[in-house]
Amino acid sequence: MLTAVSLPSVRGKLTAEAPLAPLVWFKAGGAAQWLFEPQDADDLSAFLRGLDPAVPVMALGLGSNLIVRDGGVPGVVVRLGKAFARVTAVDPLTLDCGGGASGILVSSTARDAGIAGLEFLRSIPGTVGGFVRMNGGAYGGEVKDILVDCDVVLRSGERVTLPVGDLHYTYRHSELPQGAIVIGARFRGRPGEPAAIQAEMDRISASREASQPLRSKTGGSTFKNPPGHKAWELVDRAGCRGLTLGGAQVSEKHTNFLINTGDATSAEIEALGEEVRRRVRDQSGVELEWEIQRVGTK
Template structure:
């Protein structure tokens, strides 16, 4: 092991909500070989979870048992390999991917500019925004399975649906190949600017939040259902439904993860009572309750 292994590691500083308990173990591998060796030697009974930027996640107050794998700078590189194709590390941000694509004259991945996460999360959750999804641009991904085996999975093997994939439990996405189309850097930048302005105008970007909380049901927008159910500004302790965008939950200061999650359940109940529609969580809720 050449990376860093930390016991009882606080996760709250690493996630956007700034709440939640500790990881039993936090492993930050030095490179892919370090990760494969570590997982191969790890007791198969120990659970493993990958952590990106922690933007779309509630870490429960009791913490996360087993090992949390966090991919750092060695996994955050992006490069154009031809006129339409990018190879991206699993820890690379959407901003880095879209900016590299712009510089290489590759269009079609601008939507990643608006998703506050990493390539590994995009691949696992079929991340998307502004009418585009990861499944539309992904060619394949390299993953390290829980066993420590490294393998390549093509997009057709990932069972993609809306914000869901069939990636094996406990695997870590270490890289992905995206394909766009030839484009003009100036036009690509203009689209990125449009997306950034739209996010700034509609989302509480400078708050402690987790991004979009609920999936959009077929034929509906989650935020409209939440708003129509009278949940705008609804609070539980220091957890609040955003008044700017009602599909965002906020930590106003010292909210616990339990308060944030229970507020989400309050919203689900109110929407069910008002419209008869059951909202599904989009935010990942991990760990154990305290």
Template sequence: MPPVRGRLTAGAPLAPLVWFKSGGSAEWLFEPADADDLCDFLMALDPAVPVMGLGLGSNLIVRDGGVPGVVVRLGKAFAKCERLDDVTLRCGGGASGILVSSTARDAGIGGVEFLRSIPGTVGGFVRMNGGAYGREVKDVLVEAEVVLRSGERKTLSLTDLGYTYRHSALPDGAIVISATLRGAPAEPSAIQTEMDRIAAEREASQPLRSKTGGSTFKNPDGHKAWALVDAAGCRGLTRGDAQVSEKHCNFLLNLGSASSADIEALGEEVRDKVKAHSGLTLEWEIQRVGVSA
């Protein structure tokens, strides 16, 4: 491995870093000191070594055999948000959705309250075009700064990212180090009211206090994934210690000691049952990475 100024750990367990609390280890876990450290490392790294970014680990199944290559996790140096003007913020790739929405509130910038409900970091929801409550990242993103797998630092416009539903054209191995977001002028009190409404609605409808991966399947055109899962008789379905949430059918849970194989197999069983019942094929929204044990 090339020399670094940050932290480089061999065989780092990933289960503690992901919401499901399951899965294997990273061959290497790299926590760069800053953007230059990340660029220098990737530039010197053998191009054949795969690289993957890891945020808060909320929308992720890490398979039990672990993740080959390098997993990059952005720390405090990338978790800052700053106001650029009356309606614009620049946010580090490691900043959480809660930090972004709170900074926007304090600056009187409305329109990004929905990020309060996305349990991830800027890097993750820029890559996935994260969204909730009728809004998506593409509605507020101006540009994103990324470090490509080659180590080149590049600024990508909204058009460059080629957004579709829960998908972007961001190249494999690219790490989002910052994003510029634009909202609209609003009263901080009104922004806080909307954030409170979103938080209360999530608490009432989603199993937030469980070991889960968030929304499991994408909504097919004209349908809600949770309703298709429910209609197929999958509410509460289990495999080992993995369960389809009884509170929200589009969430999978780790009830205790479920393996990632249990969780992924349960998801595939749900997809099969939905296909048999409705004729519709659910697409995974949760990212599944690594190799099986």
């Protein structure tokens, strides 16, 4: 275990044994051994530079696409706060976005600036750091289509700017260095009329509301869409709609969503996901891959 003596001094907030369940959408899971909320980028760099390289570090955004296992997360969980949530226009088509900025803030700022092509970010419940790491996408758009470059603090504490080509994006995956934390990114769109951009955002919002269990304790899309298939259709065909395990359930509204119906443990949620994978494999021969990240110890 880490002790306070082994940690570098910080200007931000450092909390021992910090419960993570309140910070993630599933509202389940254990604690972070240490939760660090840096005051700014310099604070984060200095902390990581002074931290024992053997200590694991993980970034936490809005906690929307994440299962925190019940045993908690060893090492340090870094959560970017308001200092990292700013979005500003740097030219007529480009936004400079902090790693802690939400998709709603980015897309709304783009609308106000007459920048089209970023509307899909309105539908992703997360932050810029997570979008960049996972090549977030929805409704025909992906981060790889709009990213110019990103600012990253490496596990060593070094700050670097990586162009989009260095991330080697594939579907819901990047080659961002292990332990690196995205603190900013530049997104570039195309000229558009604010009214038309708002109309597209409204269309996306209405579609999400109609098809997804947005008012439930969920984690977003559970499995990646396999080539040539839609994950929800495979899950539905395997008879998993409404399937339960303890307090966890496959959503009846959208079968690629798992739900905490009240007091589910993370173990139940993850086990339900594995049961769905097994049933899909048996029924269709397709191996579903998790899209939701699962972190920590069981």
